[in-house]
Amino acid sequence: MLINDALAGKHALVCGASQGIGQACAIELAKAGARVTVLARNRETLNDTVQALSAFGSGHRSVVCDLADTRQLSETMATIGPDVDILVCNSGGPAPGPLTEAGAAALETAFQQHVVSNLLLVQAFTPHMKKQKYGRVINIISTSVKVPLPNLGVSNVVRGATASAAKTFANELGPFGITVNNILPGFTKTQRLEQIIGGRQNKTGADRADVEKSLLSDVPAGRFAEAQETAYACVFLASPFAAYINGINLPVDGGRTGCL
Template sequence: MDLNLKGKSALVCGSTQGIGKAIAEELANLGCSITLCSRNEEKLNKVKEQLFHASGQQHQVLVADFAKPNEVKSIIDAHIAAGNQYQILINNTGGPPGGQAIDAELEAFRIAFNQHLICNQILAQACVPAMKESGYGRIINVISTSVKMPIPGLGVSNTIRGAVANWSKTLANELGPFGITVNNVLPGATSTQRLSSIIENKANKSGKTIAEMEEEMKSEIPARRFADASEVAAAAAFLASPSAGYINGVNIPVDGGRTGCL
């Protein structure tokens, strides 16, 4: 199996913590040069210092706030114009706040749409020309199992994640002839800061302790545990590799079996 990414470059979004950071680390371990992208330069530089670089990789950071799509476009366009090219794009952005869809403000949908779909489109448009030129491209979107089964209490997230999934499938069909694959990784309950917040909110609303809520949520997962971010990263890294060249336009849950459909 060919998992070697030496000589490849990846733009990894949301990479200062959680799943994004774990993906950056795994890709670097496979020989890839990493550009970490997030809004916090200090945190980005700390992660950069920790990345494996013994294979001669050149790691760098790119500061951008996905709440400001026009700013993201200016930054990435200038970055690409300066000679930076990517064979791998990891679209990963923190999910919208919880709550029912019917109660959500219109602005909440607009913000989430910009942060996820619009910024994904901006980055894809910037990176795809070099992918086409090299005949090798991997666009991997970290979204949610809600694209298969909506998750109660995550109304805005369910809506926007579904839009991203269909955008991804459309791109997969359009870009397949150029050696570019577009796939989605769907994390289940993963031990991250976001999951901690979700557990705390659920516990507060139900009157249960955090420990009780954790056990209740784990009981819904056949694996009876939460995922480690590195396990989600492993799926993304495989999709980024040469061995995944014929996997295109799919949703891959990494959820311990929790999602109740195929």
Template sequence: MNLSLHEKCALIGGGSEGIGLAIAYELALLGASCILVARHEDRLRQAVVQLDTAVGQQHTFLVVDYQDTESTDRAITALVEKHPIHIVINNSGGPPPGQITEAIASDFLKAFEQHLISSQVIAQTVLPSMKAAGYGRIINVVSTSVRVPLAGLGVSNTIRGAVASWAKTWSNEVAKYGITVNNILPGATKTGRLNALIEKRAKAANTTVERIVESMTGEIPAQRFAKPEEIAAVAAFLASPAAAYVNGTSIPVDGGKIGAI
């Protein structure tokens, strides 16, 4: 099975920590050169030096805020002029939790800019270089809420569904160029965002973090949360030549929690 990403270049959103950094780590091990994207330069500098360089990979980073569409467009356009991109990992921190009945219009607009519009801008910018190479992988780290909406995440549920539909449409249009577009649907994964959600839920219920964790893991057949590297392993496969005929899919990585075939 050909998993080699030697001489491939990957653009990885949210690459300074959590799932994004775990994906960068795996892609680098397969030989890819990685460009990490996030808002905080200090975290990016710390992250990029952790990546493997055994086969001459050259890693760098880009300070960008996906909520600012215009600056994202300018930054990615300038980047692609120097670095043809073969792999894009669309990954960004989720919208704040809250009931959909309490969400205001600007909450949706902000999330739409960050998650869908930024993905569209990036995909359009890298498309010519992917076509020229006859190789492209666009992988969106979304959520199991694409299949089953999650309680207390009204805005997130809405936007994640939009991203999944966007990705399926893209997959139909670009497959003939050797480009695939797929979604990964992580379940509850050990990240800073999950910790924050648990703490908020515990506070709202006037209970302990431990009780919330016990309740949440009790609903997962695997009886535990995912590790970031377990999500990253699926992303690495989808990015590889071996996954050339996997296209337009949404793959849950959730320990079996989604109760459907």
């Protein structure tokens, strides 16, 4: 079997797919044959994404939803229907800043958007996956589940919770042919990276070139990633080729994470 056809007949729901890593995952999943539903808050950029997907098969669609809003998410899941085979849980990262300065509201919103939404999405679609004896849940989170990142306090906390939930789901769902894995992107050329660079500039007063140099000093590959490079890992984990890979954290970080 070629990876090109590996996802023919599968329906993928990709959250946070109007730009960046989520959008790249949607495109690569469609290229591998999946029918893709993309979810995010901005209707216009979602429409552009569906337009881009139409070059790779038919039946792709978009749904507008704020993952931080539980009621909206429940309504949205009802419109999608139960037949999702591949679920990519992804959205925007919490605002940068030290944890010691984080407001309770920021932590609550981040938990809602990342941890509670993840629970509801998994619960909604695993009955279908169990029937099919095939299911893939892929969380796009962060290398901070291995080593907490400076100035990303709230993010570090919610990523740990998401990773722990994923390992728990992996144990509970593994017997049904469903795998649950986390992809941990490194510094990737998207708007999130712009936010991270801006956050460091604000905190240190350094200029952009110096911030980039300091970020890259820890990356053996010596460059930032393209979003597509993370998407390739997503397609592999979504495919039948990855059936025996369950409950892992997969860094796609150019070798940056300093632990095994």
